[in-house]
Amino acid sequence: MVQLSDLQSLFGHRFEIEVNVEVDGDVVSGRLMDRMGDTNAFIVDGIPRFVSGASYADSFSLQWNMFRSTQLDSKSGRKLSFQRFWEGTKWKPKDIYGRHILEAGSGAGRFTEVMLDAGAKVATFDLSEAIVANCQNNRGRGEVTFFQADIYDIPCADDRFDFVFCYGVLQHTPDPDKAFRSLITKLRPGGRISIDYYLKHNRLDPFNQPKYFWRRWTVDMQPQKLLSFIRAYMPVWLPFDTCIRRIPFLGPKILGFLRIPCWNYLRSGLTPQQRLEWAILDTFDALSARYDVPRTLDEVHRMVQQIPELDDIDVFYGSNGVVANARRR
Known part of the structure; x- marks a missing residue:
């Protein structure tokens, strides 16, 4: 509440x-x-x-309420979200303890959990009904406010937050640059922001390329139908995908040739059942999102540099592709 x-x-x-x-x-x-x-x-x-009706994020409503607890460290027993958060932001627990953080595009709250466990005061929102899943997961965990809103019209006051956090979001918006600028307005002078962004490859990649090959058809499928299709083939394909990945040198080439989308967390420490659930979840995520616009590291760097209010800019490969950290002057 x-x-x-x-x-x-x-x-x-x-x-x-x-x-x-x-x-x-x-x-x-x-x-x-x-x-x-x-x-x-x-x-x-x-x-x-603050929003109602259909939106470009509707597939995420299905996704995160269907897989509400899949990526939570407290449920998986692993520290995958914990590691990604701290390695990406380069913040320290003492930095965010008792400080106000705005989380944009929370999904089911895998990172909300991490921030609350560190003692942060979190205002977290999502455009989709995923905010319901986050609320169910993290209500009562700490000082947190959940709300549903558009990243282009965030209803909080400007210059209010000590930190702004936004992972797995910007590439899924119609105008990532505008969305990024909107986040900056909520950051107080001296505050810090951390975003990540899908990496655009200059060559065919065995992990990312199949997504963009199949998205020509899957984006327009009914989300429930697409999810049912992935649920049907993934238990059969994942063991084969795992075997192929273990073939030295040739594995990636074979997978690139087959073009069968499968997000396989082979060396993550997850159990076989967890790996299957993550594979279904992330393959659906990759094929269903209305917008998916990757960028090179240089393109992400330019997006951040064009904001005159930012300094102490640090852009590097990490997280889901590229991470950008900065401070507001």
């Missing part, structure tokens, strides 16, 4: 807050009325909803 004081702190600069149902200090339902226009938002099951 969300407390009235948190709503006023995050959204009070722009919205009048009307509480309909409150239980033990938590707002269960209500309305936020925009002082600057006619855009009203509703609080449903403790989650402020």
